[in-house]
Amino acid sequence: MIHVKNLVKRYGKLVALDHFSLDVQDGEIFGLLGPNGSGKTTAINCILSLLTYDKGEISLFGEPMSPTNYKSKKKIGVVPQNVAVFNELTVQENIDYFCGLYVPEKAARKPLVEEAIEFAGLADFRRFLPKKLSGGLLRRLNIACGIAHKPELIFLDEPTVAVDPQSRNSILEGIRALNASGATIIYTSHYMEEVEQLCSRIMIMDKGRAIATGTREELTALIHTGEKLTVETPALPPAILEQIRNLPNVLRADHGDGHLKADCKGDGHPIIDVLDLLRQNNVSFGQVYSEPPTLNDVFLEITGKQLRD
Amino acid sequence: MFGNIYCKRILVSVRNKGTLIWTWIFPLMMATLFYFAFSGLQDAELLKTIPAGIVVSEEYESDTALRTTLQAVSDPEEGFLELHTYETREAAAEALTSGEIDGFFSLENGSPKLSVSKNDLNQTILKSFLDQYVQTRHAVISLLEKGDTDVSQILDLFQTETWTEELSLSKNVPSETVNYFFALLAMVCMYGGFQGLDSVSYLQANLSPLGARRTLSPAKRFPMVFFDLLAALTVHMACMLFLLAYLVLILRVDFGTGLVPVIVTCLFGSFLGMSFGSFVTAISRAKEGVKVAVIISVSLACSFGAGMMVSGINYKIAKTLPVLAWLNPAARISDALYCLYYYDGYGQYFLNLGILAAMTLAFSIVTAFFLRRQRYESI
Secondary structure, eight states: OEEEEEEEEEETTEEEEEEEEEEEOTTOEEEEEOOTTSSHHHHHHHHTTSBOOSEEEEEETTEEOOTTOHHHHHTEEEEOSSOOOOTTSOHHHHHHHHHHTTOOOHHHHHHHHHHHHHHTTOGGGTTOOGGGSOHHHHHHHHHHHHHTTOOSEEEEESTTTTOOHHHHHHHHHHHHHHHHTTOEEEEEESOHHHHHHHOSEEEEEETTEEEEEEOHHHHHHTSSEEEEEEEEOSOOOHHHHHHHHTSTTEEEEEEETTEEEEEEESSSOHHHHHHHHHHHTTOOOOOEEEEOOOHHHHHHHHHSSOTTO | OHHHHHHHHHHHHHHOHHHIIIIIIHHHHHHHHHHHHHHHHHHHHSOOOEEEEEEOOHHHHHOHHHHHHHHHHTOTTTOSEEEEEESSHHHHHHHHHHTSOSEEEEEETTEEEEEESSOSHHHHHHHHHHHHHHHHHHHHHHHHHHSOOOHHHHHHHTSOOOOSOOOOSOSSOOOSHHHHHHHHHHHHHHTTHHHHHHHHHTTOTTTOHHHHHHHHSSSOHHHHHHHHHHHHHHHHHHHHHHHHHIIIIISOOOOSSOHHHHHHHHHHHHHHHHHHHHHHHHHOOOOHHHHHHHHHHHHHHHHHHTTSSSTTHHHHHHHHOHHHHHHOHHHHHHHHHHHHHHOSSSHHHHHHHHHHHHHHHHHHHHHHHHHTOOSBSOO
């Protein structure tokens, strides 16, 4: 559905997109994950023909994308990062206006607008002006304006920024519902938990480059880091900590705040080895937690920095 | 699509507080201010009766001709004198000194004399009146002394023969105050710039998130901006008509002509104002507040040049800097209304409209040049 090859976009000397390539299939929820400034929004704006680019190929629905490709534009829905609605129009009028740019016939538009209002949970606020809405409701209005015309392909650019947890869950549920109804979704975020929960495939971006692409499992398999072990140990002699660090399946280990934290390799049985060592040395311990590696670990191992740096 | 864009844009405009204040409320306040500030000025322009005195002596009582003439010219309905009578010359002189009267007549050895304390317009009128009276009186006496005078010859003396034809340049009474209202209308036309600003900002992806969202839609660009501007023009013309109605029906401002050409002038002015606002918005990526400030400043400066704040400044500019006067859109709008008020012909009026149309076209071409871009270097 989306094919991007070797896209290069420069702002003067700054390379915003560096030979960026992307392929998205029908029915996917594709996540673009990366820290702020990594080039996610620039990539989307280039794909949508809003920005010029220096080099590369972009096609949507099998056709080259251009500002006058109205046929493709009709099938696309966009939820921009910044809320883009008329402050002087009510919730219902805003949705009707933007839906009207895609569906000119009023009769055909009416049920779509109603559906979008219900979908976004804005039925009680339909006559409210945007300034009367909370941040979460405003984001939901922004989404409703982008999806009311039932697009086949939806771009959601950081739709949950500055949103309370309750609204965030509601938005994520809505996105799943849109996908279930047949829409392909491109979702950008710097919140890795959202992307992990939501997306069937993920691309991790940094400095305008795609540094890894795949399912969550495929991405975590790319790195050496396996599960992350946390053991409640009020006191841990330094010599024992050193022995733990020297275990064959342990990559890193530290002790602080009464907890031993160890990053383990992807194979072997690190939990058993660590606990055996503690028991043999009479180190008392309490609760034990084990977490699988996250996308942040993937990002950390590939780039050497935290995803939210 | 037309109905959707047109109707919603009208709603956006009428609910916009900035537009409401600057183009609806502010002009009404200015009009009301002008009305109260300049109502005295209008009265001052009318010729008032001149306060004058006559010393009622025995000689005066016996001079039937003078008495009858003074009674005629001090008629409360049609006369131009407000005649005060005094018993003595001293009493009349005292009234003259105190400013109660502008001059007084007295008879000395059968000849009427005029006494004034200064040389001003009213004193000149009194002097002219007396000269004409004395001249006619002498002529009548001379004719009667000849003995065989025909009555028709005497009557001829009282008929003023004019050998030149008096042509009025104006079909309406000259008025200083009406120019202020012309300039006010010109200022509101220029405030159409706010509508142009909104229309272009709502369309350009590099100027607002709304612009980006609209650019991404499958709606074609020029129909979209055309419908948008049409709605903006509708709202602005409604604002102009509202102001005109207030001026004509409430403040009773006389535009001296049928209102249709006045409305046509406002329409041309509104086109100009909107195209100016579109131009300012399209050519720069400065913040919206800066563009609003530019539109307000230019509008006020142009209105100043059209004579909104200082009476007659427009004439001085036209005399000393004619190019500036011709390039000032507010001055052209104001001058078009001036032509409708004073001139019988429409030549100068159409010239002004032509200049406004040319300016509108120039602003629109530059704006269109910037609007034709649909992909941006940066957003």
